[in-house]
Amino acid sequence: MSEPAAVIHDLGYRRYEGARLSTTASLVVLGVHSLRGAFGLGRTARAKIVPWSLFGIMVLPAAAIMAFTIQFQERMVPFSQYTVVLQTVAAIFLAAQAPYLVAPDLRYRILPLYLSRPLTVPGYVAAKVAALTAAMFLLFAAPITLLFLGEALADLPGRPQVGEYLGALAGALVFAVVLASIGLALASVTPRRGLGVATVIGFYLFTAGASGVASGLLREIGERTAAEWVSMANPFFLVDAVQVTLFGADPVGSGYPAGPWAALITIAVVAVAWAALVLRYRKVVSS
Amino acid sequence: MARSEPPIFETDGLTKRYPKVTALSGLTVSAPPGVVGLVGANGAGKSTLIKILLGLVRPTSGRASVLGMDTATQGPRIRQVVGYMPEHDCLPPDVSATEFVVHMARMSGLPYAAARERAADTLRHVGLHEERYRAIGEYSTGMRQRVKLAQALVHDPRLVFLDEPTNGLDPRGRDEMLTLIRRIGSEFGISVLVTSHLLGELERICDHVIVIDGGRLLRSSALRDFTQATSVVAVEVEEGAQALAARLAEAGEAVTVDGRVLAVQVSADDPGRTFDAVRDAVCDLDLRLIRLEQRRGRIEDIFTKEVA
Numbered sequence: 001m002s003e004p005a006a007v008i009h010d011l012g013y014r015r016y017e018g019a020r021l022s023t024t025a026s027l028v029v030l031g032v033h034s035l036r037g038a039f040g041l042g043r044t045a046r047a048k049i050v051p052w053s054l055f056g057i058m059v060l061p062a063a064a065i066m067a068f069t070i071q072f073q074e075r076m077v078p079f080s081q082y083t084v085v086l087q088t089v090a091a092i093f094l095a096a097q098a099p100y101l102v103a104p105d106l107r108y109r110i111l112p113l114y115l116s117r118p119l120t121v122p123g124y125v126a127a128k129v130a131a132l133t134a135a136m137f138l139l140f141a142a143p144i145t146l147l148f149l150g151e152a153l154a155d156l157p158g159r160p161q162v163g164e165y166l167g168a169l170a171g172a173l174v175f176a177v178v179l180a181s182i183g184l185a186l187a188s189v190t191p192r193r194g195l196g197v198a199t200v201i202g203f204y205l206f207t208a209g210a211s212g213v214a215s216g217l218l219r220e221i222g223e224r225t226a227a228e229w230v231s232m233a234n235p236f237f238l239v240d241a242v243q244v245t246l247f248g249a250d251p252v253g254s255g256y257p258a259g260p261w262a263a264l265i266t267i268a269v270v271a272v273a274w275a276a277l278v279l280r281y282r283k284v285v286s287s
Numbered sequence: 288m289a290r291s292e293p294p295i296f297e298t299d300g301l302t303k304r305y306p307k308v309t310a311l312s313g314l315t316v317s318a319p320p321g322v323v324g325l326v327g328a329n330g331a332g333k334s335t336l337i338k339i340l341l342g343l344v345r346p347t348s349g350r351a352s353v354l355g356m357d358t359a360t361q362g363p364r365i366r367q368v369v370g371y372m373p374e375h376d377c378l379p380p381d382v383s384a385t386e387f388v389v390h391m392a393r394m395s396g397l398p399y400a401a402a403r404e405r406a407a408d409t410l411r412h413v414g415l416h417e418e419r420y421r422a423i424g425e426y427s428t429g430m431r432q433r434v435k436l437a438q439a440l441v442h443d444p445r446l447v448f449l450d451e452p453t454n455g456l457d458p459r460g461r462d463e464m465l466t467l468i469r470r471i472g473s474e475f476g477i478s479v480l481v482t483s484h485l486l487g488e489l490e491r492i493c494d495h496v497i498v499i500d501g502g503r504l505l506r507s508s509a510l511r512d513f514t515q516a517t518s519v520v521a522v523e524v525e526e527g528a529q530a531l532a533a534r535l536a537e538a539g540e541a542v543t544v545d546g547r548v549l550a551v552q553v554s555a556d557d558p559g560r561t562f563d564a565v566r567d568a569v570c571d572l573d574l575r576l577i578r579l580e581q582r583r584g585r586i587e588d589i590f591t592k593e594v595a
Binding site: 012013014015016018019020021022023025026029030033042043044104108109110112113114115116117118119120285286 | 474
């Protein structure tokens with residue numbers, strides 16, 4: 001080559017004639033971006049500490065149980081109950097990560113930039129809910145999968161519990177949708193992340209504490225049915241009730257009201273959370 | 288220049304009432320392609336108009352269209368070919384300009400590779416070089432404004448809305464931003480709607496200016512028509528401003544003295560006469576001329592004139 005290799009050409013402004021993907025494709029990008037962010041990926045090292053510590057705390061007992069099951073050929077926890085038993089860890093993960101997904105967009109006012117593109121408010125909400133749902137699902141599905149693998153490797157009497165495993169995964173998905181929806185709806189109220197964290201964890205502590213005390217008292221005075229209803233104020237027991245009534249799982253506590261009520265309440269809770277999110281962001285845009 | 292092309296936007300009786308204020312009141316206006324200035328005091332309704340044009344806010348009554356598309360029904364299609372630089376800060380502090388602009392390009396539907404290439408190009412065009420790899424939190428106001436502009440251009444829109452792009456910039460940053468906006472209109476071939484509360488800075492770069500006040504249209508015309516009536520030459524001399532003023536007044540020119548600077552009204556029928564008079568007076572009095580500059584009308588003039 002006789003031409004010099006390093007010549008800088010100022011090409012001036014070039015038009016973009018290439019492909020433009022659909023709005024759905026943009027929403028998928030936003031969702032994946034948010035999902036990675038929920039685990040601190042693509043963020044600073046410090047942002048990875050909390051989600052991965054909690055992920056470790058969530059998975060560690062399952063790993064221990066897996067080892068125990070293989071060693072002693074004995075089942076310890078039904079798959080579907082694992083999430084309910086470790087609900088505090090799950091709630092802390094939700095409280096820590098839900099605000100990250102929505103608060104900075106409000107605080108740094110990035111939302112108007114998103115919405116000046118073809119995205120719409122319901123699309124934005126859907127991408128964020130889907131991202132956090134996926135994050136929560138991974139958090140729940142990983143330990144359940146370890147439990148299942150433990151039992152499969154232990155070669156327990158009878159067939160491997162594939163049906164129960166799949167049921168527990170379906171339950172994990174319901175847990176993820178419900179918690180992500182509630183968590184985002186609460187976190188979206190404030191542009192401040194710290195306040196968002198406090199709001200979500202406060203909501204969990206309040207519902208879990210109040211329903212725990214109230215259902216305990218009701219049980220004490222013999223009002224068993226009322227106690228079952230009241231226990232479902234804790235979102236984890238509400239979804240457990242769905243698992244019991246829809247997927248035939250063993251309840252963690254003494255049981256839940258029979259019938260489709262838990263499922264209906266769950267659908268209502270999710271619908272209210274989504275509507276709240278859409279209304280919240282519509283208001284932000286028009287102000 | 289022929290202006291037979293369709294308007295970049297058009298409104299018809301556009302009204303927007305909020306519970307406490309009326310932001311726009313029966314606004315009917317259209318803007319030709321090119322660089323269009325939207326001028327008005329703070330609270331005149333500029334930002335509300337942009338939000339309606341983006342299809343983000345619904346008007347109380349009336350209608351609006353952008354590039355021939357109705358804002359009420361074709362919001363997403365409009366937003367695909369339009370870029371928006373808001374007045375307020377809108378950047379996350381913890382990512383680099385490159386990461387942010389790539390992300391925004393992808394939000395506009397560009398595939399990953401194209402988004403990266405366009406982001407690099409666009410950041411170069413707005414004048415961000417090595418610093419684009421640093422976190423935005425460390426940027427100066429001028430650099431932040433450039434990033435905001437880059438995200439509005441990265442998807443190669445046909446039209447950009449720039450809301451108060453010179454806000455918070457020092458005089459030099461202001462000049463650079465205005466030059467850049469002019470280039471977007473001329474070199475890049477992208478129509479621009481730029482708002483400001485200072486007509487003075489828009490007159491340098493706009494082809495057409497729309498003035499609104501209290502949500503109503505005051506005036507909409509090509510810049511040529513706009514400034515003809517109020518054309519003024521500023522003359523600055525080292526000493527002897529008073530003597531020069533007296534000499535020019537003698538020669539029949541309308542002169543006002545503002546410190547060391549004389550503002551001489553350019554004769555509407557014979558502009559050459561005014562310039563000749565200034566030249567001759569400066570020579571005759573043997574003054575040292577520092578500056579001779581053509582000034583255009585200022586927003587204050589228009590407001591006072593329209594009100595009167």
